[in-house]
Amino acid sequence: MTYYENMKKALQESGDMEIGSFAADNIAAVAAEMERIRAMEIDRIPMRIFPTLASGEDLTLAATNFGVERKEATAAMVGLLIEGEAGTRITNEVCACCGEIVFRIQEEGIILEEGSIILPAKAEETGKMGNIAAESITEFAASYAGLERVTNPLAAFGGSDRENDEELRLRVIQRWQNPGTGGSKGDYLSWALSIPGVMRARVFNPSAGNVSVYIIGEGDMEVLAEETAAFIEERRPIGANVSVQPAEKVIINVSAKVQLKEGFAQENIRQEIIGRLDAFFAEQAFLTDTVSYTRIAEQLFAEGVADVVSYTLNGTAASVSLLQNQYAALGTVEISV
Structure with missing residues (x-):
């Protein structure tokens, strides 16, 4: 029911309910103002202005109050080795691709006498999906006169996704602290x-x-x-x-013997554990100077694992200490039953 209907229902005298009566006119005006206030969603203001509660664009605006801007997505860059007829001019109309990821030439150039040239190219779309591996680009996006082959000797770099809410919220909290x-x-x-x-x-x-x-x-x-x-x-x-x-990466190789519950496959369990360990190491980076032996055990208890019989980190049954400029990253994962 609307505010007006609730207020009209509360009137005691039937005559007060007539349209045009003093009471009816007054509650109509009050109800209209209350509806306007409700439409402003004042009760949701805390959910919109406090970084710990806000989300989406509300969080973006709330973060600016702390001098923190949401990081926008960036496009990956790569060096393209282009082979073809010497003297052929290459403009920024030339594109090469790796599957559906298209890279456009950023600087014009002319193929040298030896028949090749390396030019910088940028992904047409933003995101870390553009950070492709070396030699992943094998073809042009179209046919270009005088151009024969293309590849990327080195991996692409610099592509990043738009900062998500949790990452932005963490930066705001760090700024506040x-x-x-x-x-x-x-x-x-x-x-x-x-x-x-x-x-x-x-x-x-x-x-x-x-x-x-x-x-x-x-x-x-x-x-x-x-x-x-x-x-x-x-x-x-x-x-x-x-x-x-750059911080120094310390590779942690995990080897474990587990007991599986009935109906679960060893390789599926291994992939599940890899995902859990990857997430754990990413979360713990720079938050601690120790890879806790007992905390790793928690990650090994994936769905389908009945018990963890034994496990090692880099060949030892102990925690791994890190220097202040180091962080742990997952290496190999061996799961036996």
Whole structure:
């Protein structure tokens, strides 16, 4: 029922219900105002303005109040080795593809006398799907006069998806917990995490005036470190000596013997465990300096595992310690029954 219907129902005198009566006119005006207020969704304001509760574009706007911008998707870059007739001009109309992923030439060039040239190309669509492996590009998107073959000697890099709500919310919380104060640790952390492709960062002050920033990300980490360093260079306090480096990856090989429940296949269980371990390592990166032996056991209890008989991390039944500039990443996974 509407506000007007509820209020009219509450009137005691039947005469007060007549259209045009003093009471009817008054409750009509009050009900209309109450409906207008309800349409404003005032009761949902906390769900829209607080980063811990907001989602979607509401979260994007809420994050800006903390000086945090949602990272937009970026397109992958790749170097294309193009072979063909010497002297052939290559324009930015030339495209090559890997399946449905199309890369467009970014700089014009002319095939050299030896019959080839390497030119930069950019994915037509944004997203980390463009970070294809080396030699994945094998054909042009169309037929081009004078051009014969194309490939990518190195993997594509720099493609990233639009930052999702959970990633953005985490950065807002980190910003709130580590407020910037003119070149503080919180500033460097926020600056590093604002770069598309940077997933985690750590900041240290090894000595007075020196700042070390270590990053974890996707794609070409050397290029990502250079982009991060350039961004920080424009914002750092005068006199601060800042170095930005990719964090060192420590591979963790997991070997386990498990008992399976009836009806579950060993390989399916292995794939399930790999997914759980990948997610665990991604979540724990830079949050701890130890790969907990007991926490790994939790990940081994995938659906279909009745019991974990024994397991090792890099060949030992113990936790793995990490340095401050290191993070753990999953290596091989061997599951026996």
